[in-house]
Amino acid sequence: MCGIIGYAGHRPAVPVIVEGLKRLEYRGYDSAGVAFIQHKAMHVIRAEGKLSELECRLNGCEVFHATTGLGHTRWATHGLPVERNAHPHRDPGGRLVLVHNGIIENYLPLKEQLLKKGRTFQSETDSEVLVQLIAELWTPDISLLQAFSEALKHVDGTYAVALLNMDDPNRIWAARKSSPLLLGVGVGENFVASDIPAFLGYTRDVVFLEDNELVELSPMDWQVYDTATLEPLEKEIHHITWDFQAAQKGGYRHFMLKEIFEQPTVISNCLAGRLDAKNRTVSLPELDNLDIPEQLQIVACGTSYHAGLWGQYLLESWAGIPVRVEIASEFRYRSPIFKPTDMILAISQSGETADTLAGMRLAKEHGVPVLGLCNVVGSSVAREAASVIHTQAGPEISVASTKAMCSQLVLLTLLALYWGRRKQTLPQHVESSVIAGLLSLPQILESELPRMRSTAQELIPEYSTARSFFYLGRGLAFPLALEGALKLKEISYIHAEGYAAGEMKHGPIALIEPEFPTFALALNDELLSKTISNLVEVQARNGKIISLCHPGFGLDVEHAWEIPQVYGPLNTFLALPALQLFAYEMAVYLGKDVDQPRNLAKSVTVE
Numbered sequence: 001m002c003g004i005i006g007y008a009g010h011r012p013a014v015p016v017i018v019e020g021l022k023r024l025e026y027r028g029y030d031s032a033g034v035a036f037i038q039h040k041a042m043h044v045i046r047a048e049g050k051l052s053e054l055e056c057r058l059n060g061c062e063v064f065h066a067t068t069g070l071g072h073t074r075w076a077t078h079g080l081p082v083e084r085n086a087h088p089h090r091d092p093g094g095r096l097v098l099v100h101n102g103i104i105e106n107y108l109p110l111k112e113q114l115l116k117k118g119r120t121f122q123s124e125t126d127s128e129v130l131v132q133l134i135a136e137l138w139t140p141d142i143s144l145l146q147a148f149s150e151a152l153k154h155v156d157g158t159y160a161v162a163l164l165n166m167d168d169p170n171r172i173w174a175a176r177k178s179s180p181l182l183l184g185v186g187v188g189e190n191f192v193a194s195d196i197p198a199f200l201g202y203t204r205d206v207v208f209l210e211d212n213e214l215v216e217l218s219p220m221d222w223q224v225y226d227t228a229t230l231e232p233l234e235k236e237i238h239h240i241t242w243d244f245q246a247a248q249k250g251g252y253r254h255f256m257l258k259e260i261f262e263q264p265t266v267i268s269n270c271l272a273g274r275l276d277a278k279n280r281t282v283s284l285p286e287l288d289n290l291d292i293p294e295q296l297q298i299v300a301c302g303t304s305y306h307a308g309l310w311g312q313y314l315l316e317s318w319a320g321i322p323v324r325v326e327i328a329s330e331f332r333y334r335s336p337i338f339k340p341t342d343m344i345l346a347i348s349q350s351g352e353t354a355d356t357l358a359g360m361r362l363a364k365e366h367g368v369p370v371l372g373l374c375n376v377v378g379s380s381v382a383r384e385a386a387s388v389i390h391t392q393a394g395p396e397i398s399v400a401s402t403k404a405m406c407s408q409l410v411l412l413t414l415l416a417l418y419w420g421r422r423k424q425t426l427p428q429h430v431e432s433s434v435i436a437g438l439l440s441l442p443q444i445l446e447s448e449l450p451r452m453r454s455t456a457q458e459l460i461p462e463y464s465t466a467r468s469f470f471y472l473g474r475g476l477a478f479p480l481a482l483e484g485a486l487k488l489k490e491i492s493y494i495h496a497e498g499y500a501a502g503e504m505k506h507g508p509i510a511l512i513e514p515e516f517p518t519f520a521l522a523l524n525d526e527l528l529s530k531t532i533s534n535l536v537e538v539q540a541r542n543g544k545i546i547s548l549c550h551p552g553f554g555l556d557v558e559h560a561w562e563i564p565q566v567y568g569p570l571n572t573f574l575a576l577p578a579l580q581l582f583a584y585e586m587a588v589y590l591g592k593d594v595d596q597p598r599n600l601a602k603s604v605t606v607e
């Protein structure tokens with residue numbers, strides 16, 4: 001939450017920073033700001049609201065020539081989303097400015113100490129406390145680097161922070177602890193940012209900063225230090241292979257739509273290199289040296305949690321591994337029981353979700369191995385897990401996750417096949433059928449997606465006045481029902497509840513009435529007759545139903561939305577985009593901001 005960028009180079013910094021902020025805006029969009037030094041004066045320009053507000057403000061200003069600067073896009077934690085709380089924050093002397101992503105947990109006692117020393121504050125933020133603390137500790141006999149390091153020793157909490165000093169206008173200092181921060185290494189220009197797309201247009205050479213590392217950068221140089229000791233550290237430069245186009249809208253109206261339509265390619269990419277030469281068995285070499293767990297505990301949040309719930313069904317039935325699926329924010333504060341033969345599977349698109357990371361760390365403290373299922377290479381989950389399976393979805397920019405879930409489901413399918421074969425619990429013919437089915441999916445999905453979108457568009461006007469929706473499913477369709485409801489809530493702001501169809505009669509059915517429609521996942525599986533019975537119960541209470549179903553679905557409902565039938569669990573990969581497109585088209589129809597829904601941010605790096 002919050003995106004930061006720092007640029008030290010040879011180009012005018014403000015346009016580079018604003019462009020970078022556009023690629024980080026998914027991380028928060030309550031306010032934005034930039035800082036740079038020009039004509040020996042520190043300029044800080046900030047605006048409440050989306051980045052476009054800041055751009056309007058910048059357009060009214062003179063042309064800026066500064067070639068070094070900082071930028072920030074905010075998801076408010078401490079203090080209202082108003083201009084005085086927008087970053088960058090400066091010390092009252094005006095020599096230092098700072099941008100911060102994270103939470104300084106002990107900011108109140110620190111603020112009290114600084115108030116006693118006569119300092120005054122302009123904002124309610126924890127971040128302003130940090131810049132003032134650095135300024136307080138920066139005495140004539142120590143360098144800014146030392147003062148920065150010293151200040152960070154007093155801080156509890158999380159931060160990715162970058163600092164600019166008026167007396168040294170071409171240099172930036174930045175540090176991280178439990179919030180993402182990367183160094184982009186260019187030619188005659190260097191960057192720090194919360195995420196790679198912020199500088200992908202300029203360089204693909206990246207240094208992944210670790211917790212408790214601090215970097216000093218200028219246009220020609222960079223050096224990483226241990227934050228506490230200031231001992232210089234050797235760091236490896238990684239070359240990113242994503243292309244810049246992957247982080248652009250590419251002609252689509254919204255990132256979300258583009259990412260939904262990318263799912264056929266995502267499936268192909270997830271399979272590439274993960275099947276043996278003859279496409280008969282799954283190969284996951286990253287797991288060959290890990291023991292098969294006796295019990296798997298999946299820890300994740302939001303959509304990734306739903307993917308985990310879905311994976312549970314396959315891992316239990318194909319690999320015979322007992323699986324528990326845990327909401328990370330609950331798991332981290334319970335006293336979970338770990339056995340040495342357990343394994344934790346942390347699922348996270350971003351690899352930076354604070355609760356998921358805390359859950360993994362808890363397991364590690366108990367000596368339990370952690371496997372990561374993660375999309376972002378070099379993210380905290382990827383680095384802290386004993387082993388990691390990368391999901392190959394490419395950059396996901398839309399706040400509402402779509403293609404990342406698709407990639408997680410492919411990898412969970414492969415994982416269940418892989419462990420099932422190693423444990424000899426899975427008949428060979430099932431593995432062959434699933435692999436053949438997976439290989440044919442991209443083409444089927446590719447041709448089906450435009451039709452699905454049209455169906456969603458046709459349905460929306462009739463349902464757009466509903467204030468609440470049920471999403472019902474059983475078996476593998478139950479996590480999909482949860483996901484369909486989450487998508488609708490988060491981007492169209494229509495209340496939706498995902499329920500196990502068989503659980504309806506235990507209470508929620510009381511809500512059914514003609515204005516409270518049900519979106520039923522009624523796919524042709526071994527539970528279909530049971531699902532149909534539950535839908536009949538809904539109809540008996542005058543509930544309207546949209547059924548996502550296969551040809552031959554027997555029940556007469558208001559709208560039977562037919563999708564082609566493929567092999568067994570793989571039907572999920574055709575149902576998921578239908579749910580996503582229904583939510584997407586609803587949000588578009590209602591005029592909502594699809595890619596940046598209110599109150600949300602892409603990567604939830606706070607508790």
Ligand code: F6R
Pocket residue numbers: 301302303304305347348349350351352353356399400401402486490602603604
């Ligand atoms: C919903 C959504 C969130 C994320 C959740 C976990 O569309 O995007 O629910 O799934 O915040 O994020 P990751 O997977 O990055 O850990």
